[in-house]
Amino acid sequence: MAFAPRPSRIQAVTIQAHYFVKNVWPHTQRTDEPDRGFQRAFADYMTRGNLFESGSAFCQHDFGRGLETLSTVQHELDFIGWTENNVCVFELKLYEVTALPKDLILAFYHKVLDFYLKNIEYFKSQRVLLFLPTRYAPIDDVIRMICFSCGIVLIDTELYPSRLIEYYASDMLAHLDSLTSENHRRRFENFLDLSRKFVQASSFSISDYFTLDSKNHIVFTPIIKSPKSLVRRHRVINARFGHLKDLFQSLRQN
Numbered sequence: 261m262a263f264a265p266r267p268s269r270i271q272a273v274t275i276q277a278h279y280f281v282k283n284v285w286p287h288t289q290r291t292d293e294p295d296r297g298f299q300r301a302f303a304d305y306m307t308r309g310n311l312f313e314s315g316s317a318f319c320q321h322d323f324g325r326g327l328e329t330l331s332t333v334q335h336e337l338d339f340i341g342w343t344e345n346n347v348c349v350f351e352l353k354l355y356e357v358t359a360l361p362k363d364l365i366l367a368f369y370h371k372v373l374d375f376y377l378k379n380i381e382y383f384k385s386q387r388v389l390l391f392l393p394t395r396y397a398p399i400d401d402v403i404r405m406i407c408f409s410c411g412i413v414l415i416d417t418e419l420y421p422s423r424l425i426e427y428y429a430s431d432m433l434a435h436l437d438s439l440t441s442e443n444h445r446r447r448f449e450n451f452l453d454l455s456r457k458f459v460q461a462s463s464f465s466i467s468d469y470f471t472l473d474s475k476n477h478i479v480f481t482p483i484i485k486s487p488k489s490l491v492r493r494h495r496v497i498n499a500r501f502g503h504l505k506d507l508f509q510s511l512r513q514n
Contacts (some may be wrong), residue, residue, distance in 0.1 A: 265427070265431060265434060267427045268427075269283075269311065269343050269344075269345075269346065270346060270348075270389065270423060271423045271424070271426070271427040272309075272311055273306075273311050273341065273343075273348055273367070273391075274413065274421045274423040274424050274425075275424050275427065276306060276309050276311060276413070277302075277306065277350075277370050277393050277415045277421075278393075278415050278420065278421055278424055279304070280301075280302055280305045280393070281302075281393045281395060281415050281416065281417060281420055282300075282417050283396070284305060285298065285301065285302075285395065288301045295352070295353075295354045296354065298352055298353075298395075299318075299319065299338050299339065300318070301499045302339065302350070302352050302393060303318040303338075303339045303352075306339070306341060307341075310444055311341060311343070311345075311441075312341035312342055312343055312348070313341075313342045313381040313396070316339070316340060316341045316342050317337075317339070317340045318338075318339050318465060319336055319337075319338060319339070319410065320336070320337070320340075321334040321335065321336050321469075322334060323337065323340060323375050323379075324340045324342070325382075327378070327379050327382065328375075328378055328379075328472070329374040329375050329378050329509065330374050330375075331374050332377040333374070335371040335374060335375070337349055337351070337371060337372070338350050338351055338352040338373075339352060339459045343387060345385070345387060346386060346387045346389055346465075347383070347386050347387070347388045347389065348364075348370050348389050348391060349388065349389065349390050349391065350391045350393060350396075351364075351368040351390070351391070351392045351393070352367075352393055353392065353393075353394045353396075354394070354395055354436040355394050355395060355396035356385050356396060357396075358396070359396060359399075359400065360394060360396055360399060360400075360403050362402070362403065362406060365403065365406050365407060365412065366406070368390070368412070369390065369410040369412065372388065372390060372466060373466060373470075376388055376466050376467070376470065376481065377478065379472065380472060380478060381433065381472075381493065383467060384467075384472065385507060386467065386468045387465040387467050387468075388465050388467050389411075389465045389466075390410065390412040390413065390465070390466065391412070391413045391415055392407065392413070392414050392415065393416075394413035394414070394415070394416050395416075395417060396416065396500060397416055397417045397418040398418050399414065399416055399418055401488070401491045404438075404487075404491045404494070405487035405488055405490075405491055406487075407483055408462055408487040408490045408491065409484050409487045411463075411464040411465055411466060411468065411469065411483075411484075413463070418441045419495065419498045420498055422462055422463060422486075422494065423459055423463065424457050425455045425458075425497060425498070425501050426452075426455040426456055426458075426459050428501075428503070428505075429448070429451050429452040429455045429504070430452055432448055432504065432505070432508045433445075433448040433449060433452055435508075435512075436448060436508075440511060444507070444511065447504070447507070448504065448508075451500060451501070451504055454497060454500075455497060455501075458490075458493055458494070458497055461490065461493075462484075462490050462493075462494070464483050465485070468481075468483060469481060469482070469483060494509065
C-alpha cells in the first residue's frame with residue numbers, strides 16, 4: 261500500500277465546500293436571513309477549517325483588501341478566501357427549489373472580473389478561482405456549460421467536483437493493499453489518469469484567461485473550446501467514480 265496523498269490546498273477547499281453543501285447544510289440550524297443563513301454558515305464552516313488566511317472576507321464590497329473596480333461600482337461578494345497563492349471567490353446560492361438563473365452566474369463572473377481587471381497587477385502572483393456552491397439539483401447542462409466557459413467551479417449535490425474526484429481517485433489507489441489483483445489496480449490507475457486529465461482540461465482561473473503582455477496590455481486568451489463536451493465528460497467520470505467507490509468498499513471488506 262502506497263503512502264496516502266495529502267490534498268492540495270485547492271483540492272481541500274473543493275472537498276470541504278462540497279461536504280458543507282451536501283452533508284453539513286441539511287443539519288444546520290436555519291436563521292431569519294433571506295437565504296436562511298446559508299452564506300454565513302458556509303463562511304463560518306470554511307473559516308473554521310483553517311484553509312484560508314485571517315484576512316478572508318465575508319460579504320464585503322472591496323474584495324476584503326480595499327480594492328476598487330474598473331467600473332467604480334463596488335460589488336458585494338459573498339465570501340473570499342485568501343491563501344498563499346490563490347484567491348477563492350464564492351457566490352453562495354441556496355436555490356433548493358428554484359433553478360439557477362443564467363444571469364446570476366454571468367453577474368457573478370463579471371463582478372469578479374470588474375475587480376480583477378482594475379487590479380490585475382495586484383493579482384499577478386495569485387490565481388483567482390471562482391466557486392458557486394448551491395443546493396439546487398438537477399442542474400441543466402447549459403448552466404454547467406456556462407460555468408465551464410467562465411472557469412467557475414460548480415459545487416452541487418448532483419455531480420462531484422473534478423478536483424474532489426481527482427483527489428479521492430489518488431487516495432483510493434494509495435489504499436489498495438498488496439493482495440489487490442492487477443486488473444483491479446489497473447482500473448484505479450487508469451481512472452486516476454483520466455480524472456487528472458479532466459482537471460487539466462476543465463479547471464481554470466480568471467488569471468488564466470486575462471494576463472498582461474510584455475507591454476503591460478491586458479490580453480484575453482479563450483481556453484475552453486467545447487464546454488458541451490466537458491459536461492459530457494464530467495457526467496461519465498462522475499458515474500465511473502461512483503462505480504469505483506463501490507468497488508473500493510468491496511475490496512476493503514474482503
